[in-house]
Amino acid sequence: MIDLLATHHVYLAAILLVGIGLYVVVGSPNLVKKVIGMNVFQVGIFLFFVTSGYVDGAGPPVVGHGSGPLSSPLPHVLILTAIVVGVSLTAVALALIVRIYDGYGSLDEDVIKEVRVND
Amino acid sequence: MIEPIATLQENAIVLLVAFPIVAALVPIVLGLLSDRTGWIVAAIISLVQVALALTVFRQVQATGPFSYEVGGFAPPFGIELIADGVSAPLLVLIAVTTVGVVAYAHRIGPHGNEFYSELMLLMTGLSGVVATGDVFNLYVFLEITGLATYALVASGRSPEAALASLKYLLIGTIGASLYLFGVGYLYLATGTLNMADLSSSLPSVGYATPLVLTGFGLIVVGLSVKVALFPLHTWQPDAYAESPHAVSAYISALVSTAAAYALFRLLYAVFTVDFFAAVPFAQDMLVLLASVSVVVGAVLAVMQSDLKRMLAYSSVSQFGIVVAALAIANETAILGSLVHLVGHAVMKAGLFLAVGVLATSLGARTVEEYAGIGYRAPVTSGALAVLAFSLVGVPPAIGFAGKWTILLGAVEAGAWALTAVIVTSTLLTLAYFGRLVEKMYFTEPADAAESVATDGGVAPDVSFAMRAIVVLVAVTAVALGIVATDLIATFEPVVEVYFA
Numbered sequence: 001m002i003d004l005l006a007t008h009h010v011y012l013a014a015i016l017l018v019g020i021g022l023y024v025v026v027g028s029p030n031l032v033k034k035v036i037g038m039n040v041f042q043v044g045i046f047l048f049f050v051t052s053g054y055v056d057g058a059g060p061p062v063v064g065h066g067s068g069p070l071s072s073p074l075p076h077v078l079i080l081t082a083i084v085v086g087v088s089l090t091a092v093a094l095a096l097i098v099r100i101y102d103g104y105g106s107l108d109e110d111v112i113k114e115v116r117v118n119d
Numbered sequence: 120m121i122e123p124i125a126t127l128q129e130n131a132i133v134l135l136v137a138f139p140i141v142a143a144l145v146p147i148v149l150g151l152l153s154d155r156t157g158w159i160v161a162a163i164i165s166l167v168q169v170a171l172a173l174t175v176f177r178q179v180q181a182t183g184p185f186s187y188e189v190g191g192f193a194p195p196f197g198i199e200l201i202a203d204g205v206s207a208p209l210l211v212l213i214a215v216t217t218v219g220v221v222a223y224a225h226r227i228g229p230h231g232n233e234f235y236s237e238l239m240l241l242m243t244g245l246s247g248v249v250a251t252g253d254v255f256n257l258y259v260f261l262e263i264t265g266l267a268t269y270a271l272v273a274s275g276r277s278p279e280a281a282l283a284s285l286k287y288l289l290i291g292t293i294g295a296s297l298y299l300f301g302v303g304y305l306y307l308a309t310g311t312l313n314m315a316d317l318s319s320s321l322p323s324v325g326y327a328t329p330l331v332l333t334g335f336g337l338i339v340v341g342l343s344v345k346v347a348l349f350p351l352h353t354w355q356p357d358a359y360a361e362s363p364h365a366v367s368a369y370i371s372a373l374v375s376t377a378a379a380y381a382l383f384r385l386l387y388a389v390f391t392v393d394f395f396a397a398v399p400f401a402q403d404m405l406v407l408l409a410s411v412s413v414v415v416g417a418v419l420a421v422m423q424s425d426l427k428r429m430l431a432y433s434s435v436s437q438f439g440i441v442v443a444a445l446a447i448a449n450e451t452a453i454l455g456s457l458v459h460l461v462g463h464a465v466m467k468a469g470l471f472l473a474v475g476v477l478a479t480s481l482g483a484r485t486v487e488e489y490a491g492i493g494y495r496a497p498v499t500s501g502a503l504a505v506l507a508f509s510l511v512g513v514p515p516a517i518g519f520a521g522k523w524t525i526l527l528g529a530v531e532a533g534a535w536a537l538t539a540v541i542v543t544s545t546l547l548t549l550a551y552f553g554r555l556v557e558k559m560y561f562t563e564p565a566d567a568a569e570s571v572a573t574d575g576g577v578a579p580d581v582s583f584a585m586r587a588i589v590v591l592v593a594v595t596a597v598a599l600g601i602v603a604t605d606l607i608a609t610f611e612p613v614v615e616v617y618f619a
Contacts, residue, residue, distance in 0.1 A: 082299060
């Protein structure tokens with residue numbers, strides 16, 4: 001168990017982040033916190049991807065930069081794309097939240113539900 | 120530069136993605152001058168898209184499937200776009216539906232150039248999902264589709280629409296991210312992201328290894344969110360009900376369809392039938408998930424009074440049928456599933472468009488308000504009834520062709536429980552549409568003036584084009600049923616390869 005923690009701590013961190021993120025999205029009634037939770041959830045997945053390309057003591061796969069083990073830059077590039085997607089999603093989500101706040105005067109899911117029932 | 124005609128044909132598939140994503144910016148730029156230019160630009164872009172899709176389709180019919188290396192990087196390292204007997208017809212479907220929706224939106228809107236930019240962006244995303252042969256590229260296109268859909272749902276301007284859109288965004292993002300997570304597992308297992316390459320390296324890793332199994336689970340759950348299978352459908356009824364009529368027609372027709380197509384590709388081009396043979400548990404779970412979706416979706420649809428919500432839950436049920444047919448891994452059933460995928464897109468688009476016409480012209484939104492509507496709007500109601508019966512599965516319409524082929528496949532595979540589920544779902548579909556048709560034609564309106572009065576007076580007039588499109592879609596649904604064997608013949612070579 002200790003051995004697993006020592007060698008795979010990054011994977012555990014990734015799973016923890018995914019779990020925390022999901023919990024916040026489901027559990028928090030505040031819409032902004034839900035979006036933050038969504039971001040934490042995605043960061044967990046990004047971390048998982050990025051570590052997969054990492055090799056201890058490896059060099060970049062560029063001609064003329066030594067021999068020995070090379071690490072793959074592909075996961076990093078993929079995650080760069082995914083981060084851009086994540087930023088766009090956050091932007092759209094925040095824009096929607098502004099409109100929701102204008103309409104209901106609250107960011108609390110329970111309050112919004114009450115407002116809708118009373119309407 | 121070689122002959123320009125030949126280059127156009129070779130590049131049509133990449134232009135299907137590259138052209139509209141660039142052209143989507145045009146309405147925004149022109150919006151600086153006038154806010155009424157978006158429609159004509161969108162109409163031109165979608166017509167060009169139809170021409171490109173038809174070029175690809177003809178090429179596939181003439182010379183068989185082909186692939187395109189994006190940027191000249193050879194797969195498996197480069198990204199590959201694939202045109203074959205399944206992706207080409209779907210590309211045509213996407214382009215043609217876009218033309219129809221753009222024509223429909225001319226009068227009732229939503230107006231404004233941003234709407235048309237978002238619509239073109241959505242078309243790009245959908246075409247990309249269908250054309251790509253790379254699992255990470257698929258994620259990017261899924262997210263482009265998602266982002267454009269969230270914006271379109273919120274184009275209703277009401278706070279309810281914004282709330283529905285945010286809900287969709289949160290759930291949809293988690294779905295897409297789970298898919299990405301699953302792709303990560305497959306990448307760790309094989310070191311490749313190309314679909315064809317994955318399918319050849321997965322057996323050497325071993326189908327039953329934890330890495331591959333976890334990847335499969337995450338991918339299936341992620342895509343099921345996008346397809347809107349019960350119990351992952353919760354975003355869908357709000358999104359369909361709160362968005363403008365043109366938008367709900369478009370997204371109900373294509374967004375879940377593209378996700379279901381992605382599921383088909385991943386199941387058979389990446390995991391292959393051998394995976395199901397090696398891990399029957401995964402197959403059983405998928406059939407179970409889909410079967411529950413079929414029944415619960417239909418029951419929820421029967422319980423709805425709001426028409427758009429009823430159609431939304433009906434989609435949950437119909438996609439259950441599509442995924443269940445994919446999951447039983449039988450050639451006939453898969454062909455049926457693809458036919459139903461195309462058929463459902465046409466029928467559901469038509470139903471939402473017809474509901475939009477009736478809601479705009481007569482203010483009827485609930486099943487109660489549809490009383491006697493068959494005599495007040497005979498043409499649209501007639502088309503609505505034809506589409507409803509088509510979705511129930513009355514021959515010769517496309518709904519019958521799809522469900523019948525799926526049923527044959529289920530019987531061939533000896534999946535008796537599933538056969539029962541599909542027959543039951545047909546009865547339940549009849550229950551919710553029968554109730555509607557009964558109201559439309561055989562119930563006296565409680566107070567003829569009332570339903571008009573509740574509308575608040577100045578409803579924008581319904582254009583002739585909108586009615587014409589609804590009728591056209593109804594005719595298409597029946598005509599597609601008549602040529603269903605040709606459709607199956609187009610899909611067959613692709614599916615055959617997966618079973619070879």
